Amino acid sequence: MQAIDLKVETYINKYMDLWNFYGVVQVIQKDKVLFENSYGYANIEFGMKNDMNSRFSIASISKQFTAFTIMTLHEKHMLDIDKSARLYLPNDLKIDDSITIHHLLSHTSGLYNFYNFEDDFFAGYNKTDYSRNDFFRRYVDKKPVKPPGTAYDYNNSNYNLLAWVIEHVSGEKYEDYIRNNIFLPLNMMSSDVDDGCKTIKNRANNYVYDFGEIIKCPYYNEKFSIGAGAIISTCEDLYKWYVCLRDGKLLSKETYTRFFNVNKNNYSYGLEHHHVYGTDRYSHGGDHLGISTYIQYYFDEDICIIILSNNESINQYKLGNDLSDILHHVNVEDPIKHEEFPIEESKLKGYCGTYLKDKIQVELINGKLYFTRFAGNLHIEIYPVGKGLFARRYCDQIHPYRIAENEEGKMSFFGYVKI
Numbered sequence: 384m385q386a387i388d389l390k391v392e393t394y395i396n397k398y399m400d401l402w403n404f405y406g407v408v409q410v411i412q413k414d415k416v417l418f419e420n421s422y423g424y425a426n427i428e429f430g431m432k433n434d435m436n437s438r439f440s441i442a443s444i445s446k447q448f449t450a451f452t453i454m455t456l457h458e459k460h461m462l463d464i465d466k467s468a469r470l471y472l473p474n475d476l477k478i479d480d481s482i483t484i485h486h487l488l489s490h491t492s493g494l495y496n497f498y499n500f501e502d503d504f505f506a507g508y509n510k511t512d513y514s515r516n517d518f519f520r521r522y523v524d525k526k527p528v529k530p531p532g533t534a535y536d537y538n539n540s541n542y543n544l545l546a547w548v549i550e551h552v553s554g555e556k557y558e559d560y561i562r563n564n565i566f567l568p569l570n571m572m573s574s575d576v577d578d579g580c581k582t583i584k585n586r587a588n589n590y591v592y593d594f595g596e597i598i599k600c601p602y603y604n605e606k607f608s609i610g611a612g613a614i615i616s617t618c619e620d621l622y623k624w625y626v627c628l629r630d631g632k633l634l635s636k637e638t639y640t641r642f643f644n645v646n647k648n649n650y651s652y653g654l655e656h657h658h659v660y661g662t663d664r665y666s667h668g669g670d671h672l673g674i675s676t677y678i679q680y681y682f683d684e685d686i687c688i689i690i691l692s693n694n695e696s697i698n699q700y701k702l703g704n705d706l707s708d709i710l711h712h713v714n715v716e717d718p719i720k721h722e723e724f725p726i727e728e729s730k731l732k733g734y735c736g737t738y739l740k741d742k743i744q745v746e747l748i749n750g751k752l753y754f755t756r757f758a759g760n761l762h763i764e765i766y767p768v769g770k771g772l773f774a775r776r777y778c779d780q781i782h783p784y785r786i787a788e789n790e791e792g793k794m795s796f797f798g799y800v801k802i
Contacts, residue, residue: 388417390709395420398702398718402779403597405590406675406692407435409618410706413685417710419618423694425587427597437587438573438615439691441676442669445614447653448624449545450488451634451642452561454652457484458638461552464488471548476519478544479527486531487541487548488653489646493527496538500742500797505603506757513606515547535648539611542653546610557609569627571620577613579605586615587693589673592777594753594762597694600673601761612671618689625680625687628665654680660711668700677703686710698779721768721783731767734786738799745786745796754784 391410395418405423409416421433456462462471464484469477471484478494486492497504504522523540546557553560558576566574575583589600605613616624626632631639643665645656654665662683669676675692677699688706690699701718708715731752737744744755746762752773753762764776771787774780786796794801 387710391418391706394705394709394715394718395702398697398705401718401720402696403694403777404692404696405433405587405694406439406690406697407433407437407618408702409435409622409687409689410710411622411687412710424590425585425693427588427590433587433693435618436573436585437691437693438575438583438585438617439587439676439693440577440589440612440669440671440674441614441616441621441691442608442612442671442674443539444616444621444667444669444676444678445608445610445612446542447667448561448565448614449542449549449610450653452549452564453484453488453545454634454638454642455564456549456552457641458634462548464641468544468548471552472544473547473551475516476544476547476551478524479531482527482531484545484548487545489650490535490537490541491532491647492538492541493529493531493534493536494523494538494540495525495528496536496540497522498539500739500799504607506742509603509607510601511604513604518543518607535646535650537650539608542611543607543609549610565624565633566620568633569620569623571616571623574614574616574620576609577605577615578609583615585617589671590694591673591761592695592763594748595751595764595776601757603672608671612669616691618691621678621689621691622687625678628680629682629685659707660713664707666703675699679703679707681707695778698781701779701781718779721766721774721780724767724769724772726767734773734794734796736794736801738794738796738801740802743797743799 407421409419421435423433425431425433425437457464467480468482468484468487469480482492549560550557590597591600643651645651649656654667657664664679664681666679675695677690679688688703690703705715731747735745735747741758746753746755752765754765755762765773766776768774768783771785772783774783789795
């Protein structure tokens with residue numbers, strides 16, 4: 384029988400043959416590295432390639448650090464996670480009194496979620512100068528759309544607020560408190576909080592595709608991500624973090640029990656929980672412009688999978704889950720790309736048009752179809768893979784986009800009717 388580590392390597396090599404991946408992959412079991420490798424460029428402009436010491440934006444993987452930091456304050460009796468978050472926020476950042484710290488941690492606050500196409504947060508606002516109060520007033524300070532505790536809704540606002548709670552309760556900046564209470568005690572010397580301004584040695588730049596060419600990721604102000612994202616780290620540091628969680632370091636057993644407790648929609652605090660292969664898996668992914676990240680922890684079997692990328696070519700969730708299958712002796716099919724479905728150019732034109740002004744547009748340019756974002760500043764090539772189904776050309780998109788006629792016979796994309 385082929386050794387597990389060789390099976391892992393064989394599969395990853397086949398997967399990487401399909402996609403122009405920039406990043407690193409590491410698989411460790413019982414402190415033994417079964418696989419690790421780096422791919423692509425950390426900095427195209429200077430010809431610098433990624434290596435295992437490259438530092439990546441980990442996007443929403445950051446949430447578990449924010450949640451853990453809140454638990455350190457809870458254990459020190461500096462806050463109570465079952466009490467109203469309003470008690471632990473400054474006067475100019477007060478939210479509805481019924482929302483507790485627990486609701487924020489578990490994404491059950493019911494707060495308005497501004498991560499959508501209609502709001503101009505991604506299209507423009509997060510490219511502006513950061514003002515915490517203005518950000519709060521425009522996007523966070525709204526009445527709950529659902530009663531707190533009744534429904535799960537993944538919402539970055541929850542973790543932005545938790546970062547502000549940490550600052551208000553501790554009297555320190557978020558980045559200073561997390562460094563002093565997590566990074567330094569665990570010797571995570573390559574981890575930091577990116578505020579968008581500081582220079583970070585060995586930092587991998589983020590890249591996207593525009594018209595099929597690799598370009599630098601469009602600018603956004605990372606300060607808007609703090610608490611929900613913005614942490615920079617490496618495989619080595621993230622494995623130290625895994626060991627901390629595995630071995631119960633820094634917090635009491637009682638506090639760990641609460642940290643890992645499963646809430647609505649299989650969400651703990653900053654981690655997702657699923658019972659698979661007859662054991663417990665904790666995981667979380669991160670997606671942002673130019674960022675694709677994913678971690679999986681199997682504490683009972685002592686398995687840690689880390690995928691960090693500074694472009695968007697892979698589907699990190701598929702790759703991570705397939706690696707898990709291999710490690711658990713489940714047969715995995717060879718990776719493939721969506722086959723192109725031939726459609727005449729005249730019919731492709733029928734999909735073109737504006738579906739949401741300055742935000743969702745489909746264009747046919749030189750015989751190729753593009754999903755155009757950010758007021759025409761980013762052109763994502765898509766190709767037909769079935770009737771009304773389109774996949775990104777340069778990304779492993781498991782679930783294709785659907786552009787089709789609705790019940791009224793009008794073309795619809797993301798639920799928006801073509802103007």
